[in-house]
Amino acid sequence: MTLDPVVAARLKEAVGPKGFTEDAQEIAAHLVEWRGKYRGLSALMLKPQSTAEVSRILSICNETSTAVVPQGGNTGLVGGQIPFAGEVLLCTARLNRIRQLDAEGMSVITEAGVILAQLQAAADAADRYFPLSLAAEGSCTIGGNVSTNAGGVNVLRYGNMRELVLGLEVVLADGRVLDTLRTLRKDNTGYDLKQLFIGAEGTLGVVIAAALKLFPKPAERVTAFIAVPDVNSAVALLNRLQRATGGLLSAFELLPRMGVEMVLAHIPQTSDPLAAPSPWYVLAEAESGAKLPLREIVTGALSEAAEHDIVGDAVVAENETQRANLWRLRESLSEAQKYEGGSIKHDVSVPIAAIPSFLARGIAAVEKLVPGGRPVPFGHLGDGNIHFNFSVPKGGDSAAFLSRWEEINRVVHDIVHEFGGSISAEHGIGVMKRDEILRYKSAAEIETMRALKRALDPNNILNPGKVVAL
Amino acid sequence: MTLDPVVAARLKEAVGPKGFTEDAQEIAAHLVEWRGKYRGLSALMLKPQSTAEVSRILSICNETSTAVVPQGGNTGLVGGQIPFAGEVLLCTARLNRIRQLDAEGMSVITEAGVILAQLQAAADAADRYFPLSLAAEGSCTIGGNVSTNAGGVNVLRYGNMRELVLGLEVVLADGRVLDTLRTLRKDNTGYDLKQLFIGAEGTLGVVIAAALKLFPKPAERVTAFIAVPDVNSAVALLNRLQRATGGLLSAFELLPRMGVEMVLAHIPQTSDPLAAPSPWYVLAEAESGAKLPLREIVTGALSEAAEHDIVGDAVVAENETQRANLWRLRESLSEAQKYEGGSIKHDVSVPIAAIPSFLARGIAAVEKLVPGGRPVPFGHLGDGNIHFNFSVPKGGDSAAFLSRWEEINRVVHDIVHEFGGSISAEHGIGVMKRDEILRYKSAAEIETMRALKRALDPNNILNPGKVVAL
Numbered sequence: 056m057t058l059d060p061v062v063a064a065r066l067k068e069a070v071g072p073k074g075f076t077e078d079a080q081e082i083a084a085h086l087v088e089w090r091g092k093y094r095g096l097s098a099l100m101l102k103p104q105s106t107a108e109v110s111r112i113l114s115i116c117n118e119t120s121t122a123v124v125p126q127g128g129n130t131g132l133v134g135g136q137i138p139f140a141g142e143v144l145l146c147t148a149r150l151n152r153i154r155q156l157d158a159e160g161m162s163v164i165t166e167a168g169v170i171l172a173q174l175q176a177a178a179d180a181a182d183r184y185f186p187l188s189l190a191a192e193g194s195c196t197i198g199g200n201v202s203t204n205a206g207g208v209n210v211l212r213y214g215n216m217r218e219l220v221l222g223l224e225v226v227l228a229d230g231r232v233l234d235t236l237r238t239l240r241k242d243n244t245g246y247d248l249k250q251l252f253i254g255a256e257g258t259l260g261v262v263i264a265a266a267l268k269l270f271p272k273p274a275e276r277v278t279a280f281i282a283v284p285d286v287n288s289a290v291a292l293l294n295r296l297q298r299a300t301g302g303l304l305s306a307f308e309l310l311p312r313m314g315v316e317m318v319l320a321h322i323p324q325t326s327d328p329l330a331a332p333s334p335w336y337v338l339a340e341a342e343s344g345a346k347l348p349l350r351e352i353v354t355g356a357l358s359e360a361a362e363h364d365i366v367g368d369a370v371v372a373e374n375e376t377q378r379a380n381l382w383r384l385r386e387s388l389s390e391a392q393k394y395e396g397g398s399i400k401h402d403v404s405v406p407i408a409a410i411p412s413f414l415a416r417g418i419a420a421v422e423k424l425v426p427g428g429r430p431v432p433f434g435h436l437g438d439g440n441i442h443f444n445f446s447v448p449k450g451g452d453s454a455a456f457l458s459r460w461e462e463i464n465r466v467v468h469d470i471v472h473e474f475g476g477s478i479s480a481e482h483g484i485g486v487m488k489r490d491e492i493l494r495y496k497s498a499a500e501i502e503t504m505r506a507l508k509r510a511l512d513p514n515n516i517l518n519p520g521k522v523v524a525l
Numbered sequence: 526m527t528l529d530p531v532v533a534a535r536l537k538e539a540v541g542p543k544g545f546t547e548d549a550q551e552i553a554a555h556l557v558e559w560r561g562k563y564r565g566l567s568a569l570m571l572k573p574q575s576t577a578e579v580s581r582i583l584s585i586c587n588e589t590s591t592a593v594v595p596q597g598g599n600t601g602l603v604g605g606q607i608p609f610a611g612e613v614l615l616c617t618a619r620l621n622r623i624r625q626l627d628a629e630g631m632s633v634i635t636e637a638g639v640i641l642a643q644l645q646a647a648a649d650a651a652d653r654y655f656p657l658s659l660a661a662e663g664s665c666t667i668g669g670n671v672s673t674n675a676g677g678v679n680v681l682r683y684g685n686m687r688e689l690v691l692g693l694e695v696v697l698a699d700g701r702v703l704d705t706l707r708t709l710r711k712d713n714t715g716y717d718l719k720q721l722f723i724g725a726e727g728t729l730g731v732v733i734a735a736a737l738k739l740f741p742k743p744a745e746r747v748t749a750f751i752a753v754p755d756v757n758s759a760v761a762l763l764n765r766l767q768r769a770t771g772g773l774l775s776a777f778e779l780l781p782r783m784g785v786e787m788v789l790a791h792i793p794q795t796s797d798p799l800a801a802p803s804p805w806y807v808l809a810e811a812e813s814g815a816k817l818p819l820r821e822i823v824t825g826a827l828s829e830a831a832e833h834d835i836v837g838d839a840v841v842a843e844n845e846t847q848r849a850n851l852w853r854l855r856e857s858l859s860e861a862q863k864y865e866g867g868s869i870k871h872d873v874s875v876p877i878a879a880i881p882s883f884l885a886r887g888i889a890a891v892e893k894l895v896p897g898g899r900p901v902p903f904g905h906l907g908d909g910n911i912h913f914n915f916s917v918p919k920g921g922d923s924a925a926f927l928s929r930w931e932e933i934n935r936v937v938h939d940i941v942h943e944f945g946g947s948i949s950a951e952h953g954i955g956v957m958k959r960d961e962i963l964r965y966k967s968a969a970e971i972e973t974m975r976a977l978k979r980a981l982d983p984n985n986i987l988n989p990g991k992v993v994a995l
Contacts, residue, residue: 159764159878204713215711231969240908241685241874242947243674243724244962245992246974250720254713258871271772294629301814302741344771347817404711430623438710477712484715484800492714499701503981505715510980514830522715 057141058098062119066101066143066510069111074090075101075150085129088137092487093486095137097124098326100144106224106263108231110144113261116228116516120474125257127167127199129190132402133485135256135521142519147198150263161269162221167198167262168252174267183269186213186305190386196260206481211437212305213270215481216253222266223249228259238266239309251507255294256483257518261513271344273305277353278378282333282367286411289337291365293407293437296339296481299356302350306340308385317391317446318384325383328370337366338385338437347453371497373503388433392446399460400432401443403465405476410436413474414443420466421445425459440480443467468495484522527611527881528568532589539581544619545571555599555614558607559814563956564605567594570614573947576694576702576733582615584700586986594988595727596638599670600661602872603955605673605726605991612989617668620733623647628731632691632708632738637668637732640757644737653739656775660856668732671758674724676951679908682775682812683740683952686723692736693719698729698982706735721977724955727988729981741814743775747823748848750811752803752837756881757806759906761835763877769826770824773819776810778855778906783903787916788854795853798840807836808855808905819982856905861918867923868901869895869930871913875946880906883944884913890936910950913937936967954992 067075076082077099101123112209122142129136130431138144148169148223154164158181165174171192171394178185183318187200190209199205203222205216222237235249252260283289286309293307312334343349350371360366372378392398405413418430427448434442445463447456464482468478472495479488493501508515515525537545546552546705556565561938573579586593592612599606608614614910617638624634628651635644641662648655657670659677669675683689692707705719722730733989751758754893756779756958763777782804788795813819820841830836842848862868875883898916904912915933938948942965965970972995978985985995 064685137762157876157878160876162876204717206711206713210711214688217717218684227969231972232967233969233973234967235677235970237945237947239874239945239947240877241680241905241910243676243951243952243953244947244958244966244976245970246729246951247674247687247724248970250717259716271768274771298741299815301736301817303815330674344757344767345769345773345822349974352815404709406627406630406632406708407710408627415534422903435711455588459588475707476630476708477709477714479714480709480711481713483713488714496714497704499697499703500705500715500718502701503697503703503718506980507716507909507977518602 058121058143062115062121065115066099069106070101070103071206073106074103074403074464075099082144084442084467085126085146086137087182088134088399090129091138095139095492096141097138097144098141100146102146102149104149106226109226109261109263110230110232113226113228116143117229117514120516121515122516122519125261125488127196128170128191129459130195131199131203131485132482133487135483135485135518139486139520145261147196149495153412154264156181158183160238160431162266163269164264164266165235166264169197171195171197178269179272182272184272185267185269187216187219195264195455198520199263201262202255202257204455205481206435206438206440207433208306208308210435211307217218220249220253220265221268223252223262224264225252225262228512228514228517234258236266245488251511254483256485256522258508258522259517261517263393271467273344274344274346275343276340276382277350278372279369280328280370280381281337281339281356281357281366282329283335283337284333286335286414289436290407290410292337292360294354295360296353298340299352300341300349303341303343304339304437305342306338308338308434309441310336310338310385310388310433311431313429314388314433315384317395317431318387321391321394322383323388325353328381331368333367336424338381339382377474388431391454392431392444396451397457398444399457399463402480402482403443403462403471403476403478404438404440404480405471405474407439409474410439410441412443413470413476414441415442417467417470420470421463424466425456427451486521487525491521527590528591528613532585532591533903535585536569536582536768539585540571540573540578544573544578545569552614555596555616556607558604559600563607565609566611567608567614568611570616572616572619574619576696577776579696579731579733580700581695581703583698587699587984588612589891590984590986592986592989596730597666598640598661598664599630600665601669601673601955602952603957605953605988609956609990613683615731617666620724620770624734626651627708628653630708632736633739634706634734634736635667636734639667641665641667642671643763643800648739649742652742654742655737655739657686657689658669660859666835667735671723671732671735672725672727673953675912676903676905678776680905681777689738690719690723690735691738693722695722695730695732695735698984698987703730706734706736707882721981724953726955726992728978728992731985743812743814744816745819746810747815747820748842748851749823749827749839750798750851751807751809751827751839753805753807753835754798754803754837755804756836756884759805760877760880762807764836765826765908766823768799769810769822771818773811773813774809774907775812776808778808778904779911780806780808780855780858780903781901781905784858784903785854785897787865787901788857790858791861791864792853798851803837811881813890839915858901862901862914865925865926866917866921867935868914868916869927872950872952873913873937873946873948874910874950875941875944877909879944880909880911881942883946884911887913887937890940893934894933895926934961954993959992
């Protein structure tokens with residue numbers, strides 16, 4: 056679609072000379088998803104600096120049926136932030152103030168364009184902790200985290216982004232401002248409207264600011280890298296460690312030997328922390344805000360587990376450097392996979408107890424389709440969330456392998472569905488899975504989603520075509 | 526409104542002979558709110574036993590524009606469960622199965638009519654913990670807990686009911702079944718539809734079943750009854766205890782001396798656990814799933830606080846009997862107030878740091894309106910949620926006092942609003958506060974609530990007139 060010059064002029068006027076760009080080069084970086092999987096086009100990028108400016112923008116867009124795509128850090132993996140049809144881009148980068156940090160009240164009010172790592176640092180400076188943590192934290196924004204209900208490594212203890220949100224300021228499709236920016240822990244005065252916009256990927260309103268929970272800074276943290284003989288043992292270990300620590304685990308990540316080998320081969324400053332190889336590993340972290348004998352509790356539980364042959368060797372980080380080294384093995388997995396050629400990915404979840412059976416069935420099914428395809432399933436076992444990835448067979452043709460993306464997705468997603476799982480645990484729907492969910496969700500679910508979209512965005516101007524098609 | 530006999534016949538046929546009653550005496554108990562504040566009327570009470578029956582009921586009601594009021598344990602305090610205009614009553618008592626308890630997976634799927642205390646017991650029997658706990662737990666139902674986003678004494682640690690819900694089975698206004706009954710910890714496949722029905726008081730759909738989180742059973746629990754000189758000290762103590770325990774507090778309740786005296790005067794088997802009276806008290810409880818030196822941590826923090834004159838005397842329960850005795854002082858407060866004549870109540874929340882100023886201003890304002898009115902503010906200080914109650918002046922006329930309910934509510938709510946607070950922290954809106962919220966919510970909020978109601982219940986048959994008027 057081509058943007059009407061009259062509408063463009065009104066939009067530019069609404070934000071003033073610093074509030075937009077038509078420079079193709081400047082816009083270009085916002086049109087490509089970082090892996091290059093999705094490419095869009097847009098002639099106008101708006102950079103509003105205030106709620107009032109966003110309100111004027113959407114008012115004009117709604118009146119003229121002009122489509123608009125909100126974008127935060129452009130780190131999404133499912134194409135939700137890309138303008139595929141020449142929509143106006145709404146960049147939140149200048150909505151970058153932390154409006155209020157209440158250390159006593161354990162809350163912070165921040166604008167959508169603030170980078171996650173900046174918010175983590177601000178909390179830290181106030182002797183508080185904001186627990187959301189994910190690989191993209193150096194560039195993803197709070198608005199994007201809210202709009203995708205971001206997950207990451209600390210969900211086990213602190214929940215998804217949804218659980219961290221106390222209130223939102225949102226501009227509705229017609230430009231009205233919906234202000235629920237309260238910091239209350241309990242509020243039952245009617246429908247909890249903020250929930251609508253969390254995880255809606257910008258299709259129901261544009262998130263301008265969020266009131267978020269803060270936590271006491273952990274006084275103690277124990278990080279262990281643990282060899283386990285199989286996935287069943289990993290699940291058993293999760294239960295043992297949760298029981299021993301009384302639910303103080305903040306992360307419980309699964310890694311296969313294949314993935315660790317890829318990291319050791321390609322990522323600088325990594326080394327195998329254990330003497331002998333093991334088919335599977337767990338990276339577990341427990342946190343306490345109080346001075347507890349947490350290290351003794353964790354090592355005691357690991358010894359007991361070893362007696363039951365649930366764990367083999369294990370190492371517990373002695374300091375922050377060792378801790379960082381252990382986490383590097385986990386955080387570099389996606390990057391290391393790139394060096395091994397194309398990889399086909401799935402971001403799925405199943406009930407935790409079903410993970411071993413799911414992995415066995417999923418790996419067998421893909422092996423049948425692509426003999427030699429290398430399974431690298433890893434991720435948030437503690438949340439039932441596995442990044443179920445496959446690398447191209449050793450020495451195989453990446454392009455030929457990647458051409459089977461949808462075929463393999465379909466087979467894996469059908470198995471996920473049989474286990475009562477989710478085909479998008481934390482990355483969202485965007486365009487990538489918009490039609491795929493039609494296969495797994497009931498007509499009542501899809502129709503209710505459409506009813507919400509029609510009720511809140513009757514002219515279909517907000518990120519149209521993402522999440523749900525009308 | 527009078528129920529059309531043809532419609533009544535169809536509804537009765539839909540549920541079979543055991544699935545309804547027209548017996549006025551049997552229905553009567555369901556028409557009166559337990560304090561007698563609200564009274565309704567209805568000629569037909571349906572008692573469906575399955576999702577399919579509820580589906581048929583709503584399909585008929587929707588087609589014939591017949592209004593229906595869902596009712597759980599009839600323990601609501603704001604009139605949400607009462608049929609005021611002869612609506613059909615939909616009693617969930619026979620939807621009473623716990624469908625599946627997955628101890629390993631830390632989840633349970635239960636039907637709406639299951640009593641909260643029964644669910645707590647079922648979790649306990651499986652060596653697990655379901656933390657929702659409130660005064661009405663012996664008769665309130667899970668469906669009501671979901672529909673009102675119930676709070677209670679453990680919100681500080683475990684969140685409101687919303688945070689405990691993993692999935693829902695809901696019958697929509699036209700009888701379609703919306704099944705999101707998954708037990709996943711992470712699922713981002715489109716709009717999170719279950720959120721719509723949590724806290725909607727049955728106005729957007731009828732909750733049939735819920736998938737809920739379970740937790741490890743606390744291995745250790747420390748309960749302390751603590752004298753504090755003023756409310757500022759109570760807030761400071763909250764911060765100290767949270768820091769010392771690393772966020773392991775599960776309850777932090779405020780009690781005024783006046784309230785404790787009422788309990789001691791009227792409730793059997795109660796005694797003052799401390800030697801000297803204190804103007805305020807805190808009942809604090811910390812829980813750990815692990816064997817920790819929790820008692821030493823709590824008593825150490827109390828000693829330190831005493832050195833700073835934040836706390837006076839304190840007692841820590843030595844066993845379950847002592848613990849029950851301390852909790853009886855707190856849980857009997859509402860009942861004890863009844864013996865002292867009429868009381869005017871507010872269920873409000875403000876940011877925690879604002880509680881001392883809010884209480885001072887609120888008490889002064891009511892004192893000005895009703896000299897001698899006795900303030901008995903108590904409740905969940907840890908959540909910022911105060912049951913801001915006033916008893917009739919000693920020897921005063923209850924009826925005359927109660928006649929000023931709305932006038933006093935208005936003054937208090939205006940002050941709550943100034944502090945950025947909520948005029949219904951945990952009891953909901955029902956009919957009691959339906960018009961009151963119009964004063965405090967923006968037009969955008971109210972209009973968005975109406976848009977949701979119209980989108981999900983276009984014929985306005987689901988608990989019409991509750992929460993939001995069209």
